[in-house]
Amino acid sequence: MYKIDLKKIYKCIIIGSGPAGYSASIYAARSDLNPIILSGKLPGGQLTTTNRVDNYLGFPNGIDGVELMDNCKKQITRFDVKILNESVTSVLFSEKKGGIHKIFFGKKNKNVLKSQGVIIATGSTPNFLGIKNEKKLLGSGVSLCATCDGFFYKNKNVAIVGGGDTALEEANYLAKICNNVYILVRKNYFKGSKILQHRIYKKKNINVLFQSTIVEIMGKNFLEGIKFFNNQDKKYETKMINGLFIAIGFYPNTKIFKNQIDLTEKGFIVVEKGKTLTSNPGIFAAGDVQDPDYRQAITSAGSGCMAALDLEKYLYSL
The missing domain is CATH 3.50.50.60 (FAD/NAD(P)-binding domain)
Known part of the structure; x- marks a missing residue:
């Protein structure tokens, strides 16, 4: 030194x-x-x-x-x-x-x-979700930046966690290159700006899942899917996805x-x-x-x- x-x-x-x-x-x-x-x-x-x-x-x-x-x-x-x-x-x-x-x-x-x-x-x-596998699979299906890593998931299915401007911007970006984009929002509304919300709702391949909280990130060496609790329907659901983008600030x-x-x-x-x-x-x-x-x-x-x-x-x- x-x-x-x-x-x-x-x-x-x-x-x-x-x-x-x-x-x-x-x-x-x-x-x-x-x-x-x-x-x-x-x-x-x-x-x-x-x-x-x-x-x-x-x-x-x-x-x-x-x-x-x-x-x-x-x-x-x-x-x-x-x-x-x-x-x-x-x-x-x-x-x-x-x-x-x-x-x-x-x-x-x-x-x-x-x-x-x-x-x-x-x-x-970055803020993390604080659940198992989150950091382990960082770079192997889990990402903190759609602009950085979105290209790797072209024509694949992905999910984004978050309801603010960053999450909505990344969802709009990913919708251009991915087959399906799921947005998981913990609350029953978006915190992001109205103009970004309008763009989200215009995209046919974006699926918004309000009152949804991820409870498990599935996969051993790479991401295979997510399990989340849908508080609206009071049930657990699973989505098989290739990429998970954490955008909670x-x-x-x-x-x-x-x-x-x-x-x-x-x-x-x-x-x-x-x-x-x-x-x-x-x-x-x-x-x-x-x-x-x-x-x-x-x-x-x-x-x-x-x-x-x-x-x-x-x-x-x-």
Whole structure:
């Protein structure tokens, strides 16, 4: 592990090591900012839980998520990016331009890094149903993103869990390529917007199952079907499907930044439109942590690039 100087004031500290963090580190390193990455609890981010990435530019045959992140890690080490396999425990951000920001890590906030610039790329965490087989079959029939994985279920039968905008958007997308799409909604109504509901009801191959709760995900090594309880008819039902998409929301990993920078009501970091600048000078945000809409690996990587360029411009202005 890279040996750090706790007395030194650095130019660029990156919190998080997914596509946004790795991309930011490359651009920062090429600008001689000597970035340090604190990799967090899940080095490589959510992509390390994805068996197949088929929509990332530059891989005509697709690539395994773990392999993609390993490639990114190898690439940043070529630019001498320093990686600390540590999780940030708390932060103390300055509110003044040119101020020094403190990033604490280790047991009982024992260690602290000081930096003029910080890029936050801590990503988000999806909500799960909390039932057996859910995580075991992730990437083997169970998915958290229709845009990412829908292609693998072309002309097949799939189900989506959720009743909000994300679930309805994914159902509309899947209806274009799948034979049948079942939407399981725990309540007896959709939470999603009316316009999305209208689109749902116009699709002949979308079947809405209100007051339905999944109780079992069937399959040993790959998804075979689901068993759910229909509260309207007070009975258990089974659907044999090829894909199950869980769309019950996600939350940004911003707990440690509360009261340090501006966050939205849902916890996303507020950034200047078209930029990665946060409410505090010298603090920038990239990837899912500031993106409630797209949440794709390629958009995260792009915003990581933006954050590094924004940080470089900020440091030159001091």
